[in-house]
Amino acid sequence: xxxxxxxxxxxxxxxxxxxxxxxxxxxxxxxxxxxxxxxxxxxxxxxxxxxxxxxxxxxxxxxxxxxxxxxxxxxxxxxxxxxxxxxxxxxxxxxxxxxxxxxxxxxxxxxxxxxxxxxxxxxxxxxx
Numbered sequence: 001x002x003x004x005x006x007x008x009x010x011x012x013x014x015x016x017x018x019x020x021x022x023x024x025x026x027x028x029x030x031x032x033x034x035x036x037x038x039x040x041x042x043x044x045x046x047x048x049x050x051x052x053x054x055x056x057x058x059x060x061x062x063x064x065x066x067x068x069x070x071x072x073x074x075x076x077x078x079x080x081x082x083x084x085x086x087x088x089x090x091x092x093x094x095x096x097x098x099x100x101x102x103x104x105x106x107x108x109x110x111x112x113x114x115x116x117x118x119x120x121x122x123x124x125x126x127x128x
Contacts, residue, residue: 001043002042002043002126003042003043003044003084003109004041004042004043004044004081004083004084004085005042005083005084005122005123006018006038006042006084006085006123006124006126007080007085007086007087007120007121007122007124008086008087008121008122008123008124009086009088009089009110009113009114009119009120009121010119010120010121010122011113011119012118012119012120016122016124017087017088017089017090017102017110018075018087018089018090018124019092019124021069021089022034022090023070025067025090026096027069028099029068029069030068030069030071030073033068034073034090035036035064035070035126035127037064037066038124038126038128039126041064042126046067047064051064051065051066052064052065052067052085053065054077058104058107058108059076061076061077061078061107061111062076062077062078062079062085063076064077064085071094072092072093072094073090073091073092073093074090074091074092074093074098075087075088075089075091076088076089076090076091076103076104076107077088077089080110086114087120087124088106088107088110089103089106089107089110089112091103102111
């Protein structure tokens with residue numbers, strides 16, 4: 001039974017940030033690891049630092065963190081309501097290099113679009 005719910009940024013053209021990133025960017029092995037990671041944390045009472053950490057310099061924003069195929073992966077987002085996490089963008093990370101480039105700017109832009117109604121939220125369904 002899941003204790004947490006995940007929602008994702010959805011553009012005005014109905015592109016779903018995390019679903020599209022998962023499908024179009026991640027390899028099958030990395031998709032499977034992401035699915036397992038989200039399934040596991042959705043069942044946890046709370047998330048410790050290391051799994052979900054504050055993003056320095058971005059008030060209220062957090063990063064979900066995991067490693068797949070020796071590559072660090074992140075989903076940037078924030079808490080919203082009881083046990084709901086809003087996912088804005090997914091990326092990979094090595095040192096100070098993030099892929100896609102401009103990931104922080106995109107995160108801020110998507111957060112703004114949610115506030116102005118230029119974007120929406122859709123549920124991110126976990127694999128069962």
